[in-house]
Amino acid sequence: MELLVLHTVCILVLLSLCATASGLFLFLQRASLLTDAVSHALILGVVVAFMGVHTVSSPWLCVGAFAAACATVFCTQWIVSTKRMADDVAIGLIFTLFFSCGVLLLSQYAGTIHLDTDMIMFGEITVAPLYRLMIGGVDYGPTALWLFAGVGLLHMLVLRYCYAALVYALFDPIGAHVAGVPTGIFSYVMVVLMSITAVSAFNIVGSSAFVALAIVPVTSAYLIAVTMRQLWLVSMGCSMSIACGGYALALWCDASVTGAIGVIAGLVLLVVAFCGFFARS
Amino acid sequence: MNMGAYAVYGVPCLGAVLFGVLSGIVGVIVLVRKQGLLADTVAHAAYPGIMVSYLIWGHAHAWMLVCGGCVTSVIGVMSTILLMRARGMRYDAALGTVLSIFFSSGIFMLSLIQKAGMPQQSLLHTFFLGNMVTLLHADLYNIMIVGLVVCVFMAFCGKMLLVGSFDAQYAVTIGVPIGIINTFFIGLLIAVILVGLQAVGVILMSALLIAPAAAARQWSSHVPTIMQIAALLGGSIALVSYAFMMWFPALPTGPLLVMCGTFCAFYSLFFAPHRGIVWQ
Numbered sequence: 310m311e312l313l314v315l316h317t318v319c320i321l322v323l324l325s326l327c328a329t330a331s332g333l334f335l336f337l338q339r340a341s342l343l344t345d346a347v348s349h350a351l352i353l354g355v356v357v358a359f360m361g362v363h364t365v366s367s368p369w370l371c372v373g374a375f376a377a378a379c380a381t382v383f384c385t386q387w388i389v390s391t392k393r394m395a396d397d398v399a400i401g402l403i404f405t406l407f408f409s410c411g412v413l414l415l416s417q418y419a420g421t422i423h424l425d426t427d428m429i430m431f432g433e434i435t436v437a438p439l440y441r442l443m444i445g446g447v448d449y450g451p452t453a454l455w456l457f458a459g460v461g462l463l464h465m466l467v468l469r470y471c472y473a474a475l476v477y478a479l480f481d482p483i484g485a486h487v488a489g490v491p492t493g494i495f496s497y498v499m500v501v502l503m504s505i506t507a508v509s510a511f512n513i514v515g516s517s518a519f520v521a522l523a524i525v526p527v528t529s530a531y532l533i534a535v536t537m538r539q540l541w542l543v544s545m546g547c548s549m550s551i552a553c554g555g556y557a558l559a560l561w562c563d564a565s566v567t568g569a570i571g572v573i574a575g576l577v578l579l580v581v582a583f584c585g586f587f588a589r590s
Numbered sequence: 591m592n593m594g595a596y597a598v599y600g601v602p603c604l605g606a607v608l609f610g611v612l613s614g615i616v617g618v619i620v621l622v623r624k625q626g627l628l629a630d631t632v633a634h635a636a637y638p639g640i641m642v643s644y645l646i647w648g649h650a651h652a653w654m655l656v657c658g659g660c661v662t663s664v665i666g667v668m669s670t671i672l673l674m675r676a677r678g679m680r681y682d683a684a685l686g687t688v689l690s691i692f693f694s695s696g697i698f699m700l701s702l703i704q705k706a707g708m709p710q711q712s713l714l715h716t717f718f719l720g721n722m723v724t725l726l727h728a729d730l731y732n733i734m735i736v737g738l739v740v741c742v743f744m745a746f747c748g749k750m751l752l753v754g755s756f757d758a759q760y761a762v763t764i765g766v767p768i769g770i771i772n773t774f775f776i777g778l779l780i781a782v783i784l785v786g787l788q789a790v791g792v793i794l795m796s797a798l799l800i801a802p803a804a805a806a807r808q809w810s811s812h813v814p815t816i817m818q819i820a821a822l823l824g825g826s827i828a829l830v831s832y833a834f835m836m837w838f839p840a841l842p843t844g845p846l847l848v849m850c851g852t853f854c855a856f857y858s859l860f861f862a863p864h865r866g867i868v869w870q
Binding site for chain 1: 621624626627630673676678679680682683684685686687689690691692693694695696697698699700701702705719793794796797800801804807808840841842844845846848849852855859865867
């Protein structure tokens with residue numbers, strides 16, 4: 310029992326760190342709401358993939374979700390490039406269209422299969438540590454833990470090799486372009502990283518908690534941080550406390566982990582805002 | 591048609607169509623002011639309020655739930671404004687923060703309600719993806735009252751609202767009280783979203799506001815004309831979705847409305863005369 314709780318906490322902490330890392334760059338690119346759009350739209354990919362393979366635990370579901378996430382971003386950018394709709398309208402239309410298609414297709418299977426809207430919106434954290442990585446009959450721990458270790462490693466690799474150029478492109482796009490930094494590719498890289506994280510996270514904490522973990526720690530940190538280094542440290546700290554606090558609250562009240570993460574995220578934001586307010590005055 | 595059939599089929603149908611017209615009209619202003627994401631946040635922020643008033647008053651009185659939702663929506667809008675006061679905070683990040691915190695808190699309360707096993711929970715689920723069939727006489731009157739207020743507001747302050755939306759500085763110089771008018775419009779937006787929440791659902795509410803207006807924008811460049819087209823489209827979208835619901839009762843309403851709405855928007859994007867992509 311204690312081991313299960315420990316595994317769940319480890320999965321949640323790794324997940325929240327990955328979500329916050331990908332949310333931080335989208336925040337600086339003024340594209341925070343892409344996390345919301347992508348995490349809703351991927352339901353269409355999951356359902357279409359399910360109609361192809363007819364099992365819930367297939368990796369094809371993740372492939373479908375990733376394809377839907379990329380399609381959302383490309384469709385949105387295509388509509389904006391026609392100059393006939395503003396970007397917020399384009400995002401609002403595309404992700405709700407994908408989400409609605411997914412829900413309508415899913416309603417055809419209502420009650421007959423183990424896949425429903427609640428599962429995709431709220432995730433199933435309780436069963437996440439039960440899926441084990443078995444190689445040659447040896448138990449290497451929960452699959453989700455390895456998955457997020459991999460996603461985290463991917464984030465670290467991208468940041469290790471591109472960090473300076475990324476920050477340059479964010480704060481001085483014209484200068485970076487003149488200096489030969491491929492600014493267009495970088496924004497795609499960050500969106501793809503975020504989509505990978507969202508796809509890995511949706512069946513564990515659900516889309517609403519993923520959005521909370523990707524946006525709230527960064528906004529909280531932005532209220533008090535002055536340098537990029539402080540922004541990283543404070544948002545990572547907030548992210549871990551939201552994940553741990555949310556799980557503790559959920560265990561204490563026997564409530565949904567997804568919801569408890571949102572409640573704790575609100576508390577963390579309030580605390581950080583008050584700290585910033587009193588530090589300044 | 592006898593009175594029983596009217597209460598079962600006529601009231602929800604009339605309510606849905608009236609709400610479609612209303613969302614079309616208000617959606618045009620939302621589009622002009624680039625507040626589509628604010629509408630999304632208002633709808634999500636109503637969710638915990640609905641749950642709290644259900645937890646307090648127990649029985650699912652529709653209007654008590656709506657009042658609770660109204661309170662948290664106002665709190666949500668106010669916290670967005672407060673967050674925006676922080677130096678250089680992005681508009682979309684502030685909205686995303688409020689949206690995700692409020693919506694997740696609602697989910698937290700829903701899970702507490704489910705654990706306690708309180709009665710009449712099915713009504714709470716209709717707020718998630720919406721259900722037109724659950725509209726009653728009281729909801730119909732609410733939609734009518736809000737619609738009347740919107741019409742009166744548009745008739746008396748519509749010009750000032752538009753001037754303020756397109757060019758705030760000019761509006762101030764000619765003496766338009768844009769602070770009061772903007773606040774009043776956000777209040778109206780909250781009212782419109784809340785009366786339709788049960789029919790359309792929290793997640794897809796913003797799409798129903800945006801889609802008819804975005805479609806109508808492709809057909810004209812004159813705001814009153816766009817508003818008329820959007821009202822017509824909003825009403826027809828609701829009517830068509832209602833007809834689909836009669837044929838296939840298992841389908842959720844919100845997604846149906848959004849499918850019809852986005853179909854209109856994309857058809858207009860491609861085929862509208864002069865502005866359509868196909869003609870160029």
